[in-house]
Amino acid sequence: MHQWMVCHRRSSGTRRGWTGLAAAVGLLFAAAALPAASGPSTSGSSARGLSASASGPPTSGSSSSGSGPSGEDIHLEISPRICTLTGNDKQCSIPVHAQWRSKHDESLCLVILEHKEIQRCWEHYSAGTYTVELVFTQDVVFQLRDVSLEHVLASEALRVIREAIQYRHRRRQPWNIFD
Amino acid sequence: MARRRVGTAAAAIVCLLVTTAAFADSECTASTDDCVAVGSWSFSVALGAGVRTNPVLNGRDIPLILVPQFSYYGKRFFIDNLDPGVTLFDGESNTLSLVASPGYDRVFFYRSDLQNFFVFSPTSFTGNHSGSTFLVKPPPQSAQEAPAGAQELAQPARKVTYLAGPEWTFKRGSMTGQVDYLHEITGRTHGDELRAAVGMPIGSLLGGSVSARTGLTWKSASTVNYYYGYPGLYRAGWALNPFVKLGYSRPLSRKWQLDAFVHAERLGNAIADSPIVDRHYVTTAFIGATYVFHK
Numbered sequence: 128m129h130q131w132m133v134c135h136r137r138s139s140g141t142r143r144g145w146t147g148l149a150a151a152v153g154l155l156f157a158a159a160a161l162p163a164a165s166g167p168s169t170s171g172s173s174a175r176g177l178s179a180s181a182s183g184p185p186t187s188g189s190s191s192s193g194s195g196p197s198g199e200d201i202h203l204e205i206s207p208r209i210c211t212l213t214g215n216d217k218q219c220s221i222p223v224h225a226q227w228r229s230k231h232d233e234s235l236c237l238v239i240l241e242h243k244e245i246q247r248c249w250e251h252y253s254a255g256t257y258t259v260e261l262v263f264t265q266d267v268v269f270q271l272r273d274v275s276l277e278h279v280l281a282s283e284a285l286r287v288i289r290e291a292i293q294y295r296h297r298r299r300q301p302w303n304i305f306d
Numbered sequence: 307m308a309r310r311r312v313g314t315a316a317a318a319i320v321c322l323l324v325t326t327a328a329f330a331d332s333e334c335t336a337s338t339d340d341c342v343a344v345g346s347w348s349f350s351v352a353l354g355a356g357v358r359t360n361p362v363l364n365g366r367d368i369p370l371i372l373v374p375q376f377s378y379y380g381k382r383f384f385i386d387n388l389d390p391g392v393t394l395f396d397g398e399s400n401t402l403s404l405v406a407s408p409g410y411d412r413v414f415f416y417r418s419d420l421q422n423f424f425v426f427s428p429t430s431f432t433g434n435h436s437g438s439t440f441l442v443k444p445p446p447q448s449a450q451e452a453p454a455g456a457q458e459l460a461q462p463a464r465k466v467t468y469l470a471g472p473e474w475t476f477k478r479g480s481m482t483g484q485v486d487y488l489h490e491i492t493g494r495t496h497g498d499e500l501r502a503a504v505g506m507p508i509g510s511l512l513g514g515s516v517s518a519r520t521g522l523t524w525k526s527a528s529t530v531n532y533y534y535g536y537p538g539l540y541r542a543g544w545a546l547n548p549f550v551k552l553g554y555s556r557p558l559s560r561k562w563q564l565d566a567f568v569h570a571e572r573l574g575n576a577i578a579d580s581p582i583v584d585r586h587y588v589t590t591a592f593i594g595a596t597y598v599f600h601k
Binding site: 294295 | 337339386387401475476521
């Protein structure tokens with residue numbers, strides 16, 4: 128499942144004078160910091176049996192550079208946050224819902240560290256949701272990163288808690304006819 | 307005499323445990339064939355065809371159709387079918403428990419015996435039906451013929467009995483062993499019983515494993531008399547019953563497995579000589595598919 132989805136930039140402006148020059152310089156620096164921004168070269172690959180759904184920007188196209196999101200105002204939530212393994216449970220197999228929001232429009236991607244084949248990107252949106260069916264045995268870290276995937280803007284972990292299990296010997300009973 | 311034997315056996319078990327405890331290796335760390343999670347339970351039912359011969363004169367052989375098995379393991383307490391117990395020491399190679407177990411021989415006289423609930427057969431349906439398929443009480447046998455006089459003799463009641471005592475189980479390589487010394491605690495026979503057996507896998511066949519077991523049961527005179535004696539006609543002494551068992555088990559799927567076995571027990575002379583017994587052997591054979599509901 129191809130998860131890379133990019134929006135066109137919603138607006139551009141031309142400023143004049145020193146303000147415009149400063150903006151141009153800023154854009155150049157931003158472009159230099161985003162070498163892969165010319166296209167979805169880091170696009171996600173097949174989810175390999177993982178199903179996912181998302182809401183947010185459904186459009187696609189070439190990405191473009193912009194001012195980098197700060198991450199300070201970006202809030203990421205995942206649900207559930209804990210998976211408890213009990214008894215003979217070997218792994219968690221649950222749908223996980225991720226939701227982010229920001230005060231400003233942002234261009235960013237949601238990645239799952241332990242499942243790098245899953246990647247969901249938004250450009251110039253202030254909120255997004257994503258639901259994915261995951262199978263995991265260890266903690267899973269969800270991260271929002273800028274579109275270059277280099278800077279982490281927000282991070283949340285889905286913890287795996289194993290119920291403290293004690294073991295003992297099964298009764299050995301060769302005398303029993305039916306044992 | 308019996309008390310001295312109990313004391314001797316208990317002392318021997320304690321000595322063995324003290325000796326071997328120092329060599330105890332690692333503890334159980336995962337669910338395996340030998341280890342279970344504390345607080346876990348299991349339930350399985352074997353569905354198949356089999357029979358257990360009845361050595362009692364005119365006693366009907368016991369067909370085996372359903373063989374349910376249940377167990378629960380707490381940290382110390384456990385229940386294994388009809389045997390509750392408390393584990394005192396659980397080492398890698400040795401386990402010492404106090405267990406209670408029903409008297410075995412009653413199964414030949416009463417189809418409604420508790421142990422026959424775990425060897426469920428169609429004939430158990432005869433008689434009162436209480437709504438649960440396992441709570442059926444067929445009418446008890448009312449009379450048996452004594453071979454000598456060929457006259458009908460009223461059978462004395464044989465109540466449900468429970469025995470309790472120490473149980474030592476051990477593992478040496480692929481061999482497992484069990485020794486129980488039990489005393490009757492329900493006030494019926496006041497007898498003692500020693501149960502001992504060893505078992506081990508002996509090979510593979512058609513994708514399954516073949517195992518062999520051998521062991522014995524020693525029953526005190528009072529125990530044998532309660533089941534096989536007859537007032538004024540026959541007074542039994544102690545009996546030693548050796549047995550051998552050959553089993554085969556093959557996994558069929560995650561929940562199903564094929565099980566088959568033949569178990570032959572030779573009755574001690576004190577039992578075989580009883581006027582109400584006409585066979586020297588008890589043979590139990592079964593083949594069926596076992597479904598594991600929970601493990």
